[in-house]
Amino acid sequence: MTEAEIKLKRTESILLELIPEALGSLNDKRLHQLDVIDIKCSRGRSDAKVYIDPASFTQEEKSEFLKLLKKARPIIETFCMKDQGWFRSPKFTFEFDEQLKKAQNIEELFKKIAKD
Template sequence: MTDAQIKLKRTDSILQELIPEALSQLNDNRLHELDVIEVRCSKGRDDAKVYIDPSYFSEEEKSILLKQLKKARPIIEDYCMKDQGWFRSPKLKFEFDEHLKKAQTIDELFKKISKENKDES
Protein backbone atom coordinates (compact mmCIF):
# COMPACT_ATOMS: atom_id res chain seq x y z
CA MET A 1 0.00 0.00 0.00
CA THR A 2 1.45 3.36 -1.02
CA ASP A 3 1.59 6.47 1.15
CA ALA A 4 -1.17 8.08 -0.94
CA GLN A 5 -3.45 5.08 -0.40
CA ILE A 6 -2.75 5.16 3.34
CA LYS A 7 -3.62 8.88 3.50
CA LEU A 8 -6.79 8.24 1.53
CA LYS A 9 -7.87 5.42 3.88
CA ARG A 10 -7.05 7.59 6.90
CA THR A 11 -9.19 10.42 5.51
CA ASP A 12 -12.04 7.96 4.85
CA SER A 13 -11.81 6.71 8.42
CA ILE A 14 -11.67 10.19 9.96
CA LEU A 15 -14.69 11.33 7.96
CA GLN A 16 -16.61 8.19 8.92
CA GLU A 17 -16.17 9.18 12.57
CA LEU A 18 -16.71 12.92 12.16
CA ILE A 19 -19.82 12.95 9.98
CA PRO A 20 -22.08 11.26 12.58
CA GLU A 21 -20.73 13.71 15.19
CA ALA A 22 -21.55 16.61 12.88
CA LEU A 23 -25.02 15.20 12.19
CA SER A 24 -25.70 14.96 15.92
CA GLN A 25 -24.92 18.68 16.28
CA LEU A 26 -27.60 19.72 13.77
CA ASN A 27 -31.07 20.91 14.76
CA ASP A 28 -32.89 18.37 12.58
CA ASN A 29 -33.60 15.29 14.72
CA ARG A 30 -34.23 13.14 11.64
CA LEU A 31 -30.57 13.50 10.68
CA HIS A 32 -29.43 12.35 14.13
CA GLU A 33 -30.76 8.84 13.38
CA LEU A 34 -28.69 8.27 10.24
CA ASP A 35 -26.06 5.53 10.26
CA VAL A 36 -22.99 6.20 8.14
CA ILE A 37 -21.91 2.85 6.70
CA GLU A 38 -18.91 3.95 4.68
CA VAL A 39 -17.08 6.97 3.32
CA ARG A 40 -15.04 6.82 0.13
CA CYS A 41 -12.87 9.75 -0.89
CA SER A 42 -11.80 10.37 -4.46
CA LYS A 43 -8.16 9.92 -5.34
CA GLY A 44 -7.31 13.60 -4.79
CA ARG A 45 -9.48 13.79 -1.66
CA ASP A 46 -11.52 16.60 -3.22
CA ASP A 47 -14.80 14.67 -3.13
CA ALA A 48 -16.19 12.01 -0.83
CA LYS A 49 -19.23 9.76 -1.11
CA VAL A 50 -20.97 9.11 2.16
CA TYR A 51 -23.02 5.90 2.21
CA ILE A 52 -25.95 5.80 4.61
CA ASP A 53 -27.91 2.77 5.85
CA PRO A 54 -31.32 2.78 4.09
CA SER A 55 -32.88 0.03 6.24
CA TYR A 56 -35.44 2.02 8.16
CA PHE A 57 -36.63 4.50 5.54
CA SER A 58 -39.24 4.53 2.79
CA GLU A 59 -38.42 5.98 -0.63
CA GLU A 60 -40.22 9.22 0.28
CA GLU A 61 -38.27 9.56 3.53
CA LYS A 62 -35.02 8.89 1.68
CA SER A 63 -35.63 11.72 -0.77
CA ILE A 64 -36.50 14.12 2.06
CA LEU A 65 -33.40 13.12 4.00
CA LEU A 66 -31.16 13.55 0.95
CA LYS A 67 -32.55 17.07 0.45
CA GLN A 68 -31.87 17.88 4.11
CA LEU A 69 -28.36 16.46 3.88
CA LYS A 70 -27.69 18.52 0.76
CA LYS A 71 -28.70 21.66 2.67
CA ALA A 72 -26.61 20.66 5.70
CA ARG A 73 -23.55 19.67 3.63
CA PRO A 74 -21.64 22.97 4.07
CA ILE A 75 -22.15 22.83 7.84
CA ILE A 76 -20.94 19.23 8.01
CA GLU A 77 -17.92 19.99 5.83
CA ASP A 78 -17.08 23.00 8.00
CA TYR A 79 -17.34 20.88 11.15
CA CYS A 80 -14.93 18.28 9.72
CA MET A 81 -12.53 20.94 8.49
CA LYS A 82 -12.37 22.77 11.82
CA ASP A 83 -12.12 19.57 13.88
CA GLN A 84 -9.13 18.30 11.91
CA GLY A 85 -7.52 21.68 11.21
CA TRP A 86 -7.72 21.05 7.47
CA PHE A 87 -7.38 23.87 4.95
CA ARG A 88 -10.42 22.45 3.16
CA SER A 89 -12.74 19.51 3.48
CA PRO A 90 -13.71 17.07 0.73
CA LYS A 91 -17.02 17.95 -0.92
CA LEU A 92 -19.48 15.45 0.51
CA LYS A 93 -22.10 13.63 -1.53
CA PHE A 94 -24.66 11.60 0.40
CA GLU A 95 -26.18 8.38 -0.95
CA PHE A 96 -28.17 5.55 0.51
CA ASP A 97 -26.20 2.30 0.27
CA GLU A 98 -28.23 -0.15 -1.77
CA HIS A 99 -25.43 -2.75 -1.94
CA LEU A 100 -26.76 -4.63 1.08
CA LYS A 101 -30.22 -4.84 -0.45
CA LYS A 102 -28.76 -6.16 -3.71
CA ALA A 103 -26.66 -8.72 -1.83
CA GLN A 104 -29.72 -9.94 0.06
CA THR A 105 -31.66 -10.29 -3.20
CA ILE A 106 -28.83 -12.31 -4.73
CA ASP A 107 -28.66 -14.53 -1.63
CA GLU A 108 -32.40 -15.14 -1.86
CA LEU A 109 -32.05 -16.11 -5.52
CA PHE A 110 -29.27 -18.58 -4.72
CA LYS A 111 -31.38 -20.13 -1.95
CA LYS A 112 -34.31 -20.44 -4.33
CA ILE A 113 -32.13 -22.09 -6.99
CA SER A 114 -30.65 -24.43 -4.39
CA LYS A 115 -34.11 -25.40 -3.17
CA GLU A 116 -35.33 -26.03 -6.74
CA ASN A 117 -32.29 -28.21 -7.44
CA LYS A 118 -32.97 -30.27 -4.29
CA ASP A 119 -36.63 -30.66 -5.22
CA GLU A 120 -35.70 -31.96 -8.68
CA SER A 121 -33.30 -34.55 -7.26
Protein backbone atom coordinates (compact mmCIF):
# COMPACT_ATOMS: atom_id res chain seq x y z
CA MET A 1 0.00 0.00 0.00
CA THR A 2 1.32 3.40 -0.89
CA GLU A 3 1.36 6.35 1.48
CA ALA A 4 -1.46 8.06 -0.45
CA GLU A 5 -3.66 4.95 -0.16
CA ILE A 6 -2.99 4.79 3.58
CA LYS A 7 -3.99 8.45 4.00
CA LEU A 8 -7.14 7.82 1.96
CA LYS A 9 -8.14 4.82 4.10
CA ARG A 10 -7.41 6.78 7.27
CA THR A 11 -9.64 9.64 6.12
CA GLU A 12 -12.43 7.21 5.23
CA SER A 13 -12.12 5.55 8.63
CA ILE A 14 -12.25 8.88 10.46
CA LEU A 15 -15.29 9.99 8.46
CA LEU A 16 -17.02 6.67 9.14
CA GLU A 17 -16.90 7.57 12.84
CA LEU A 18 -17.57 11.31 12.53
CA ILE A 19 -20.57 11.37 10.19
CA PRO A 20 -22.89 9.29 12.43
CA GLU A 21 -21.81 11.48 15.34
CA ALA A 22 -22.61 14.59 13.28
CA LEU A 23 -26.01 13.16 12.30
CA GLY A 24 -26.72 12.49 15.98
CA SER A 25 -25.94 16.08 16.90
CA LEU A 26 -28.50 17.51 14.46
CA ASN A 27 -31.88 18.73 15.72
CA ASP A 28 -33.84 16.66 13.18
CA LYS A 29 -34.66 13.37 14.93
CA ARG A 30 -35.40 11.64 11.60
CA LEU A 31 -31.72 11.74 10.66
CA HIS A 32 -30.73 10.00 13.90
CA GLN A 33 -32.11 6.69 12.62
CA LEU A 34 -29.78 6.51 9.59
CA ASP A 35 -26.85 4.08 9.63
CA VAL A 36 -23.71 4.87 7.65
CA ILE A 37 -22.39 1.69 6.04
CA ASP A 38 -19.38 2.86 4.08
CA ILE A 39 -17.55 5.91 2.80
CA LYS A 40 -15.50 6.16 -0.39
CA CYS A 41 -13.30 9.22 -0.83
CA SER A 42 -11.98 10.40 -4.16
CA ARG A 43 -8.26 10.15 -4.77
CA GLY A 44 -7.63 13.76 -3.76
CA ARG A 45 -10.02 13.48 -0.80
CA SER A 46 -12.03 16.44 -2.08
CA ASP A 47 -15.22 14.40 -2.52
CA ALA A 48 -16.69 11.54 -0.52
CA LYS A 49 -19.65 9.26 -1.18
CA VAL A 50 -21.47 8.31 1.99
CA TYR A 51 -23.39 5.04 1.71
CA ILE A 52 -26.40 4.67 3.98
CA ASP A 53 -28.20 1.48 4.96
CA PRO A 54 -31.55 1.40 3.09
CA ALA A 55 -33.03 -0.81 5.86
CA SER A 56 -36.76 -1.07 5.21
CA PHE A 57 -37.38 2.46 4.00
CA THR A 58 -39.83 3.05 1.17
CA GLN A 59 -38.78 4.95 -1.93
CA GLU A 60 -40.64 8.04 -0.66
CA GLU A 61 -38.82 7.92 2.67
CA LYS A 62 -35.48 7.51 0.90
CA SER A 63 -36.04 10.57 -1.26
CA GLU A 64 -37.13 12.55 1.82
CA PHE A 65 -33.97 11.50 3.69
CA LEU A 66 -31.79 12.48 0.73
CA LYS A 67 -33.41 15.94 0.67
CA LEU A 68 -32.79 16.34 4.41
CA LEU A 69 -29.19 15.19 4.06
CA LYS A 70 -28.59 17.58 1.18
CA LYS A 71 -29.73 20.46 3.40
CA ALA A 72 -27.65 19.22 6.35
CA ARG A 73 -24.50 18.58 4.28
CA PRO A 74 -22.76 21.91 5.10
CA ILE A 75 -23.38 21.41 8.81
CA ILE A 76 -21.97 17.87 8.69
CA GLU A 77 -18.91 19.04 6.74
CA THR A 78 -18.28 21.84 9.24
CA PHE A 79 -18.62 19.38 12.14
CA CYS A 80 -15.97 17.10 10.59
CA MET A 81 -13.62 20.02 9.85
CA LYS A 82 -13.81 21.41 13.37
CA ASP A 83 -13.47 18.02 15.04
CA GLN A 84 -10.32 17.07 13.11
CA GLY A 85 -8.86 20.56 12.72
CA TRP A 86 -8.86 20.21 8.93
CA PHE A 87 -8.53 23.20 6.63
CA ARG A 88 -11.32 21.80 4.46
CA SER A 89 -13.63 18.82 4.46
CA PRO A 90 -14.54 16.53 1.57
CA LYS A 91 -17.79 17.43 -0.17
CA PHE A 92 -20.26 14.72 0.82
CA THR A 93 -22.67 12.97 -1.51
CA PHE A 94 -25.22 10.76 0.21
CA GLU A 95 -26.58 7.57 -1.38
CA PHE A 96 -28.49 4.55 -0.20
CA ASP A 97 -26.43 1.38 -0.61
CA GLU A 98 -28.32 -1.04 -2.84
CA GLN A 99 -25.49 -3.58 -3.21
CA LEU A 100 -26.96 -6.02 -0.68
CA LYS A 101 -30.29 -6.08 -2.51
CA LYS A 102 -28.51 -6.67 -5.84
CA ALA A 103 -26.47 -9.50 -4.36
CA GLN A 104 -29.64 -11.16 -3.01
CA ASN A 105 -31.29 -10.90 -6.42
CA ILE A 106 -28.28 -12.52 -8.06
CA GLU A 107 -28.34 -15.34 -5.49
CA GLU A 108 -32.03 -15.94 -6.23
CA LEU A 109 -31.29 -16.11 -9.95
CA PHE A 110 -28.53 -18.68 -9.37
CA LYS A 111 -30.93 -20.78 -7.28
CA LYS A 112 -33.54 -20.69 -10.07
CA ILE A 113 -30.92 -21.72 -12.62
CA ALA A 114 -29.77 -24.57 -10.38
CA LYS A 115 -33.36 -25.86 -10.08
CA ASP A 116 -33.82 -25.88 -13.86
